[in-house]
Every structure is written in C-alpha cells, then in structure tokens.
Amino acid sequence: MESFIYAKGNDGYLVTIRQDFAEMTKVDLERQVSKYIRLEAPVDHIRSSVKKLVNQGYKLCNQLDLGWESFVKS
Numbered sequence: 001m002e003s004f005i006y007a008k009g010n011d012g013y014l015v016t017i018r019q020d021f022a023e024m025t026k027v028d029l030e031r032q033v034s035k036y037i038r039l040e041a042p043v044d045h046i047r048s049s050v051k052k053l054v055n056q057g058y059k060l061c062n063q064l065d066l067g068w069e070s071f072v073k074s
Contacts, residue, residue, distance in 0.1 A: 005029070006050065006058040013053060015046060022046035 002017045005027070012029045016022060024046050026037035039049065054060075 005061040006053050007061050008053075008056070008058045011035075012061075013050075013058065015050060017043055017046070024049055 004015045006013045006015065007029055010028060010030050012027045014025045014027050016025075020043055021040070022043045022045075023038060023040045025039075026035040027033065028035055039046070041049075
C-alpha cells in the first residue's frame, strides 16, 4: 500500500494505492479530516485524476505526517 497527499493551500487529496485499485479522498490538511468526497477506481483512472489535480496547481507533498496513519488504514 502506498499513500500520497497532493496539496494546494489548505485543501488536499489523499491518494492511496492498493495493488491495482486506488482511492482518492478530498481532505482538510489543517484539521486532518475528510471532506467526504471520495473516489474509488482502478489505478489508471486515479492517475488520470491526479494529472488533472497537478494541472490545477496541486503539488505532491514530500512527507506524509504520521497523523494521517489511522486515516490511511481505514
């Protein structure tokens, strides 16, 4: 399992890849909570969505804070 956060200001997307399936959840970075927008799809579809986020100015965070650990595992 791999997890990444793409951030823009206080908004972010937590991307979790599990083998050939992935999920992308919109999150509040400051409060470390979900904004209840979630997409579950094959990895290729999520990668396409991530490319769109990057084009909108979202940047890959270099480090994932340990506070996200329980959120990622759920």
